Amino acid sequence: MTEPDTRTQATRTFATLDRRAFLRRLGIAGAGAALAPALVRDPAAAQADPTLAPFLHGVASGDPLPDGVVIWTRVTTDQPGPVPVDWLVARDLELTDVVASGTANAGVERDFTVKIDVAGLAPGTWYFYAFEALGTRSLIGRTKTAPSGAVERLRFGVVSCSNYQAGFFNAYAALAERHDLDAVLHLGDYLYEGGASAGARTNFAEDRSHRPENEIVALADYRQRYAQYRLDPDLRRAHQLFPWVTTWDDHESANNSWRDGAGNHTPGAEGDWPVRKGWAQQAYEEWLPIRVDDPARIYRSLRYGELADLIVLDTRLDGRDEQVGSELMVLFEDEVRNPDRQLISPEQREFWHGELSASADRGTRWRIVAQQVMLAPLNVVALPNVEELLGVELPDAPLFLLDGPAAAINPDQWDGYTVERDRFYDHLRAAAIDNVVVLTGDIHTSWASDLTPDPVNPLVAPLGVEFVATSVTSSGFENILGSVEAARVAEPAVQVTNPHIKYVDLTRRGYLLLDVSAERVQGEWYLSEPVQATRGMVPAFAAAWQTVDGSNRLSPGTGPA
Ligand SMILES: [Fe+2]
Structure with missing residues (x-):
């Protein structure tokens, strides 16, 4: 692929987007004011920028292909609908060199979201897109198709x-400033299902308590929660500037969900699980720029030329057996090794293993698997007594006080489904x-870990990272262990008893950058404070680990790429 000077181009684009948005806002002041009364009825709309009406939730794109990409918007209106929405995709920011266009309807059946799977585009190319409805144009989105053939980087x-209630989305703001991303990958817990009191912090400068105030259980609830999150300006901007590839974890439905239930679902009082799960999946499909035929089947794969295949899994709702025990309980149960146990459905396993084989057979350099829960084992054998080390009492720290045989601590991750992990390694x-x-x-x-079938035996070669x-x-973990200090003590202890874990940081928030070349894949962690209590906290480079072509193991990285 001919690599465009994306940094220069993107920077110019970014500046111009701001200027144009400003100019456009001047032009539609009347429309915004006219819609304002409708917004006032919904406290969740307090964050809304009325000058963006009727496209209050901005624009988004996702699941890029070499010749296509999904584009998305939502119309906020009092009209019963359907509302005709014109869309166009162009090569230039001025939207004059149009390569695709059309009209869709925004209606109540999809919560007034609009999703277009645009075809006929060129590989590895930046595009710009916008929507128009009720006489007003949306923000201009920027997206990029996947490359084909030889790819340098x-x-x-x-x-x-x-979690909206836990703090500000500074990681999204930082991603929006990078301008060097082919895509943003969201691995789940895009939103949280709890009510306004569940984990809400009240000392923020802005109210970030959940809307609706109840735990979301019905279709209208899930939709309203997505609508609240997508008014966040940092999230909106990150969607506007890059294509996203997303998958859900548990909180898009309910905490510790599995195929036929969830830790945070009470049958009866909160309805039937299959119905609630279906509503959660429907709202996800409506609100995320994801390309699926069936809202319940989101595992899929995307190709990035000869450099990488991206395989996206659903280890949460598609086939997962119920967890054995609850989080932070030590697993001694033989049940986790039950050979009939599964984390994913047989159909998904066949798809996943088949995609891995096909990718290797094609000679694609890297196979990147985007999924939810930690795959490497996390063993707590012989960890030191944190209370003794610190000379303090930690009310919530039982798991690091163990003496005894090897034990995993979180049956919700792959440690609770060891047979599924063995199937992967065997393949x-x-x-x-x-x-x-x-x-x-x-x-x-x-975390960064070698994926090895026997972590304590150095003669057994890792199979990946x-x-x-x-x-x-x-x-x-500062929350689980009672303090940041306790979590910092636990970091080296974790590595002593888990030699396959090469890097761990237990207290900081931020994002991971994945930098891919033919020679190596490097993970870089950009981190800031444990609590994102204000806007504008900027995550800084913290660590880099890489895996070199053919090594199937980690080695220290080379600093920010
Ligand atoms: Fe989470």
């Missing part, structure tokens, strides 16, 4: 766990598949 911003070995990079979210902290992105806002 790829960069992805990787994020997860963005990599049997098919001699190398250069596998697993991307993970969920745990609100940063795992990079775990921290959360955008959700609290980390």
Whole structure:
């Protein structure tokens, strides 16, 4: 691929977008004012910028192909609908060199969201797009198709766990400033289902408590929660500037969800789980720029030329058996090793393993697997007594006080489904598949691990690597262990008893940058404070680990790429 000077181009674009948005706002002041009364009825709309009406939630794009991309917007209106929405895609920011256009309808059946799967585009190319409805044009979005053929370099911003109530979306703001990303990958917990009191912090300068105020259980609830999140200006801008590739974790439905239930679902009082799950999946499909035929089947793959295949999994709702025990309980149960146990459906497993084989057979350099929960084991055997080390009492720290045989601590991650992990490893070995990079979210902290079938035996070669992105806002181990100091003590202890874990940060928020070349894939963690209490906190480079072509293991990185 001929690599455009994306930094220069994007910077120019960014500045121009601001200027144009400003000019456009001047032009539609009347329309914004006219719609304002409708917004006032909804407290969640307090964040809304009325000058963007009727496109208050901005624009988004996703699931890029070499010849296409999904573009998205939403119309906020009192009209019963349907509302005709014109759309166009152009090569230039002025939207004069139009390559595709059309009209769609925004209606109540899709919560007035509009999603277009644009075809006929050129590979590895920046495009600009916009919508028009009710006489007003939307913000201009920028997106990029996937490259084809030889590709020199790829960069992805990787994020997860963005609880609106836990703080500000500074990681999204930082990604929007990078201008060097091919896409943003969101690994789940895009929103949280809890009510306004669940984990809400009240000392922020702006009210960030959840709307609706109840735990979301019905279709209208899930839709309203997405509508609230998407009014956040940092999230809106990150969607506006890059295509996103997303998958859900548990909180898009309910905490610790699985195929037939969830830890945070009470059958009866909160309805039937299949109905609630279906509503959660429907709202997700409506609000995210994702290309799926069936809202319940979001596992899929995307190709980035000869450099990388991106395989996206759903380890949460598609086939997962119920968790054995609850989080932070030590697993001694033999049940996790039950050979009939599954984390994903047989159909998804066949798809995933088949995609890995096909990718290797094509000679694609890297196989990047975007999924939810930590795949590497996390063993707590013989960890030191944190209370003794610190000389303090920690009310919530039972898991690091263990003496005894090897034990995993979180049955919600792959440790609770060891047979599924063995199936994956067996497939990599049997098919001699190398250069596998697993991307993970969920745990609100940063990790880099070798994926090895026997972590304590150095003679057993790793089969790949795992990079775990921290959360955008959700609290980390400082919350579980009672203090930042306790979490910092636990970091080296974790590594002593888990030799496959090469890097861990248990307290900071931010994002992961994945930098891909033919020679290596490097994960870089950009981190800031545990609590994102204000806007404008900027995550800084914290660490880099890489895997070199053919090594199937981690080595220290080379600093910010
Ligand atoms: Fe989370």
